[in-house]
Amino acid sequence: xxxxxxxxxxPATCHPVFSRRQFLAGAGAxxxxxxxxxxxxxxxxxxxxxxxxxxxxxxxxxxxxxVAHGLRGMGRDFTINGGRRxxxxxxxxxxVTLPANGQGALGFASxxxxxxxxxxxxxxxxxxxxDHTFTHExxxxxxxxxxxxxxxxLRPTLVSSVPNALPWSIIALTRTTPPVRSQWTNAWGEPxxxxxxxxxxxxxxxxxxxxxxxxMREGRPEMGQAPVHGFTCGGTHMLYALLAAVQAGYVxxxxxxxxxQQADVMVWRLSADLDLIDRFYKARAGVAxxxxxxxxxxxxxxKLLGHGxxxxxxxxVHDVVAFTPAQREQRQAAVTKVRRMLRDLEARDLGExxxxxxxxxxxxxxxxxxxxxxxxxx
Numbered sequence: 001x002x003x004x005x006x007x008x009x010x011p012a013t014c015h016p017v018f019s020r021r022q023f024l025a026g027a028g029a030x031x032x033x034x035x036x037x038x039x040x041x042x043x044x045x046x047x048x049x050x051x052x053x054x055x056x057x058x059x060x061x062x063x064x065x066x067v068a069h070g071l072r073g074m075g076r077d078f079t080i081n082g083g084r085r086x087x088x089x090x091x092x093x094x095x096v097t098l099p100a101n102g103q104g105a106l107g108f109a110s111x112x113x114x115x116x117x118x119x120x121x122x123x124x125x126x127x128x129x130x131d132h133t134f135t136h137e138x139x140x141x142x143x144x145x146x147x148x149x150x151x152x153x154l155r156p157t158l159v160s161s162v163p164n165a166l167p168w169s170i171i172a173l174t175r176t177t178p179p180v181r182s183q184w185t186n187a188w189g190e191p192x193x194x195x196x197x198x199x200x201x202x203x204x205x206x207x208x209x210x211x212x213x214x215x216m217r218e219g220r221p222e223m224g225q226a227p228v229h230g231f232t233c234g235g236t237h238m239l240y241a242l243l244a245a246v247q248a249g250y251v252x253x254x255x256x257x258x259x260x261q262q263a264d265v266m267v268w269r270l271s272a273d274l275d276l277i278d279r280f281y282k283a284r285a286g287v288a289x290x291x292x293x294x295x296x297x298x299x300x301x302x303k304l305l306g307h308g309x310x311x312x313x314x315x316x317v318h319d320v321v322a323f324t325p326a327q328r329e330q331r332q333a334a335v336t337k338v339r340r341m342l343r344d345l346e347a348r349d350l351g352e353x354x355x356x357x358x359x360x361x362x363x364x365x366x367x368x369x370x371x372x373x374x375x376x377x378x
């Protein structure tokens with residue numbers, strides 16, 4: 001008799017949820033559990049940056065989300081299966097004209113990217129210039145036109161209180177909009193104040209992270225999941241967005257100091273959350289197939305460490321916040337753990353997790369891409 005699938009530690013992820021059907025159950029799941037560690041002996045021969053995983057699994061042209069993450073992990077020269085550049089594929093095949101108050105604006109459908117401007121910020125951070133030209137619906141367009149579409153489509157009244165709708169727009173728009181020109185009117189004639197949106201995002205993160213910050217100050221383990229664990233990828237995207245905003249000059253009155261506090265919490269979570277994840281899945285090991293539990297736990301840790309390393313590497317490279325010697329040691333320990341996890345994953349057959357749970361398989365791929373991007377920054 002098969003046992004039910006475990007609940008993910010991070011319920012909100014940055015990918016579209018396709019079918020949740022498990023392709024193997026019962027005896028098949030138990031068999032997968034027996035094979036799960038089989039690649040460990042080969043791990044020493046595998047690379048430790050995730051590049052091989054990304055090349056093998058992120059280039060399918062029927063999965064724009066995976067391709068965008070491949071671009072995140074490998075840079076703007078990343079190619080999809082068949083040799084076409086991912087940048088060209090996303091802009092020429094995936095980009096659409098979205099309705100905007102009776103008009104049209106260039107953007108990506110939510111079914112493809114899930115979070116507004118996730119693909120746009122990925123293109124920008126990969127170094128695609130604003131004057132990059134491409135053909136869309138028979139017209140020559142530039143990436144600047146896509147940025148203009150993002151500005152036209154942004155509706156603060158609809159997204160400012162939704163933490164899982166904010167980070168990617170903040171990254172894309174603070175990167176392309178100087179603070180002195182941070183106000184405009186969208187396609188609905190509504191005023192947009194980007195600095196106000198950044199401030200709102202920081203307050204949401206502060207409120208959601210309060211229980212974790214309290215545990216950190218008191219020097220005790222986390223008692224359970226906090227609201228921030230319900231943010232996309234555990235709030236790491238929100239922190240990255242705020243770091244990017246400060247780096248772009250959106251510093252507010254005391255924002256740099258408050259973002260520093262959130263970065264401090266993230267450093268602490270690199271170890272504290274791992275303990276919480278272990279306790280979370282230990283409590284569920286008897287009610288779900290053991291292969292599922294192991295893969296879910298592994299992915300939760302990769303998600304936390306990969307995204308966390310990425311955030312803190314960005315902060316360090318751009319001098320957004322400062323780290324103490326002890327914090328630098330914690331960061332380096334996390335980098336070592338990420339590399340060990342990626343080396344182990346590269347020695348395994350990921351077809352096993354794809355058969356067991358396709359959703360977790362896709363998370364592993366996306367999280368590997370974020371981890372590799374963080375490693376390229378360190």
